[in-house]
Amino acid sequence: MRIHIATDHAGLEFSTTLQHHLAGAGHEVIDHGPKVYDALDDYPSFCIDAALAVVADQRAGVEALGVVFGGSGNGEQIAANKVRGIRAALVWNESTALLARQHNDANVISIGARQHSVEEAIGFIDAFIAEPFSDEERHIRRIAQIAEYETTGDIEDHPLTQG
Numbered sequence: 001m002r003i004h005i006a007t008d009h010a011g012l013e014f015s016t017t018l019q020h021h022l023a024g025a026g027h028e029v030i031d032h033g034p035k036v037y038d039a040l041d042d043y044p045s046f047c048i049d050a051a052l053a054v055v056a057d058q059r060a061g062v063e064a065l066g067v068v069f070g071g072s073g074n075g076e077q078i079a080a081n082k083v084r085g086i087r088a089a090l091v092w093n094e095s096t097a098l099l100a101r102q103h104n105d106a107n108v109i110s111i112g113a114r115q116h117s118v119e120e121a122i123g124f125i126d127a128f129i130a131e132p133f134s135d136e137e138r139h140i141r142r143i144a145q146i147a148e149y150e151t152t153g154d155i156e157d158h159p160l161t162q163g
């Protein structure tokens with residue numbers, strides 16, 4: 001699996017540990033920055049670059065996911081979700097990591113590096129990467145509705161459906 005990583009100053013130390021961990025697990029890790037510590041750096045460009053790379057890889061048929069993190073993970077998730085085709089999930093425990101894949105087919109995980117120990121966060125990321133999408137019809141339908149809005153700027157009224 002190719003894993004695109006981005007953070008900001010709040011997650012830089014964690015990023016180094018995480019990259020070693022993922023590479024050791026056999027993943028191809030691509031670091032979208034930052035490369036050096038700057039307490040005044042801004043997360044959007046790093047996270048958007050990583051998200052664009054995930055979408056480009058997936059469109060080309062390459063198995064790829066993204067990992068973004070900062071102090072809270074909130075801004076990083078917001079930035080990644082601005083990229084068309086990205087479904088970035090803010091994850092804070094193992095259950096949300098698994099559900100992000102099972103229900104949402106999330107292709108980016110966002111984590112608050114100031115909210116967890118490195119070991120805890122690595123556990124969430126490993127769980128996220130290993131978990132497949134459920135492929136269940138109701139989840140496919142809901143993801144398609146989000147994509148419909150993303151593509152057309154419009155969303156039909158979808159009547160309540162069983163499932």
Ligand SMILES: O=C[C@H](O)[C@H](O)[C@H](O)COP(=O)(O)O
Binds near residue numbers: 039043072073
């Ligand atoms: O949502 C944004 C992230 O949590 C940032 O990592 C955070 O806002 C950075 O905070 P500061 O600039 O105070 O270190």
